[in-house]
Amino acid sequence: MSANTRIPSPDQLEKVDSWGMQTSCISSVFRPSLPEQISDIFQTALAAQQNIALRGAGCSYGDASLNAENIILDFTRMNRILAWNPQTGEITVEPGVTLEQLWKYCIGDGWWPPVVSGTMRVTMGGAAGMNYHGKNNFKAGPVGDHILKFQLLLPTGELLHCSREENSDIFFAAIGGFGMLGCFTSITMQMKKIYSGMLEVYAFATNNFAHIIQEFEKRIPQADYLVGWIDCFAKGKELGRGQVHEAHYLQQGEDPFAMQTLRIEKQELPDSLFGILPKSIIWRLMKPIAHPVGIQLLNMLKYKASATLGNHKTIHQSHAAFAFLLDYVPNWKNAYLPGGLIQYQSFIPEQNAEECFKAQIELCQRRKMVPWLGVFKKHRKDDFLMSHAVNGYSLALDLRVTERNREALWQMAQDLNKIVLAYGGRFYFAKDSTLTSTDAEAFLGRDAIEKFESIKRRCDPHNLLQSNLSRRLFPLLNVVETVQPHVSETAL
Numbered sequence: 001m002s003a004n005t006r007i008p009s010p011d012q013l014e015k016v017d018s019w020g021m022q023t024s025c026i027s028s029v030f031r032p033s034l035p036e037q038i039s040d041i042f043q044t045a046l047a048a049q050q051n052i053a054l055r056g057a058g059c060s061y062g063d064a065s066l067n068a069e070n071i072i073l074d075f076t077r078m079n080r081i082l083a084w085n086p087q088t089g090e091i092t093v094e095p096g097v098t099l100e101q102l103w104k105y106c107i108g109d110g111w112w113p114p115v116v117s118g119t120m121r122v123t124m125g126g127a128a129g130m131n132y133h134g135k136n137n138f139k140a141g142p143v144g145d146h147i148l149k150f151q152l153l154l155p156t157g158e159l160l161h162c163s164r165e166e167n168s169d170i171f172f173a174a175i176g177g178f179g180m181l182g183c184f185t186s187i188t189m190q191m192k193k194i195y196s197g198m199l200e201v202y203a204f205a206t207n208n209f210a211h212i213i214q215e216f217e218k219r220i221p222q223a224d225y226l227v228g229w230i231d232c233f234a235k236g237k238e239l240g241r242g243q244v245h246e247a248h249y250l251q252q253g254e255d256p257f258a259m260q261t262l263r264i265e266k267q268e269l270p271d272s273l274f275g276i277l278p279k280s281i282i283w284r285l286m287k288p289i290a291h292p293v294g295i296q297l298l299n300m301l302k303y304k305a306s307a308t309l310g311n312h313k314t315i316h317q318s319h320a321a322f323a324f325l326l327d328y329v330p331n332w333k334n335a336y337l338p339g340g341l342i343q344y345q346s347f348i349p350e351q352n353a354e355e356c357f358k359a360q361i362e363l364c365q366r367r368k369m370v371p372w373l374g375v376f377k378k379h380r381k382d383d384f385l386m387s388h389a390v391n392g393y394s395l396a397l398d399l400r401v402t403e404r405n406r407e408a409l410w411q412m413a414q415d416l417n418k419i420v421l422a423y424g425g426r427f428y429f430a431k432d433s434t435l436t437s438t439d440a441e442a443f444l445g446r447d448a449i450e451k452f453e454s455i456k457r458r459c460d461p462h463n464l465l466q467s468n469l470s471r472r473l474f475p476l477l478n479v480v481e482t483v484q485p486h487v488s489e490t491a492l
Helices: 035-048 099-109 124-130 168-174 209-219 279-289 292-307 319-323 332-336 353-366 406-422 437-444 446-459 468-473
Strands: 014-017 024-030 052-055 071-074 081-085 090-093 147-153 159-163 183-190 198-206 225-230 242-249 313-318 341-349 373-379 392-400
Touching: 035 052, 035 071, 035 147, 035 183, 052 124, 081 099, 090 099, 099 124, 099 319, 124 183, 147 168, 159 168, 168 446, 198 209, 198 292, 198 319, 209 225, 209 242, 209 353, 242 292, 279 292, 279 332, 313 319, 341 353, 341 406, 353 392, 353 406, 406 437, 437 446, 437 468
Parallel strands: 024 071, 052 071
Antiparallel strands: 014 024, 081 090, 090 183, 147 159, 147 183, 198 242, 198 313, 225 242, 225 373, 341 392, 373 392
């Protein structure tokens, strides 16, 4: 056992926060830089009778990468690009490589990540573990659809090679498996060929949920990206009103300045508004209106502007500016302090989406806990075992947490869960803060959970990998069974 991986003394423990800042824990945090160090930490934890949670950049809103009074493996130091083929667009990275590193490494050769989240801060290990999706899920699927293969280091010390052909059951379980089966030590992905650093973006206002769904369905055949913003304060015939952004890749030859727009500096987000106001202070300027009346007014003004000045307008926008809205204003989430926020995201089959989303917003309005932000996307199903996806739509709702509303907010989330499940909906572990084990079983189904539990016993027989989320949602994953892991003949 290495001296570098001993369990820290109490004064070496760290406070670790969720991305939503509404929950935290005290844990022993290790930051390995080599796979051998991970194996050493596994042995150390087993000897100390502690368990381990895996953490990338900590971008999960809730407790998916928290592990109270136990160990957290932070992978931010395992951030090397291992291989890159600019002819084919195939890239192999360590799990701590961020989405920012990824696009900056490839864009100059004319490639872009096929699926991106709303922030470029996520790590690719975290992306695979949560199987994140983007504004093009209806067309490109989740990030897992573009992962070709990976190496997975099991808590037993075995290193598995996994792909759709090799150890395929583990491949489809570990992607989206929220870090419960093993550690990704390398991930190989197929990037997307692009011919310009710009997208053609068309913006227009929508009147309500029925209208936005109608517009999405009409535009899906030709759009590369579609995303909607929802004013959650609107009522009556305007319930679900908002704005849609439809984006298209520029084809070869359409951008006469492609060599320039594919440069990193043409993608960098500006650090000020209008070249005057530093964006780093904007969240402080938001604090005086960070209350229901102020946010309602802000939503109304945004909608009025989108329905007039920004309606039916087409612009060229860089990939980074269109994709990474959560990075556009640094530290914007601090406006939710001191309580932080949760994001409640549900995925509803297309035939039920309008009625379900209306019922959700109406409940929030009746309880006087209206979401400050709503984001609307289209999705398709995928083949991953613990998938959140449906052939339908998702609505992500940002809800402020305060000391006074916390209990009532969690109760409202339970009531929202009942609505979602009644309409055949699903949930996403990277966003979740409030689900129960009963909710998880209701949307995943007992068969899928039992299959995951079986794979878990093979890969992690001592149940070394746990997290606050796994203990909350899957108590049977904590049952230790002495079962030898199955390893293919091709495993190293």
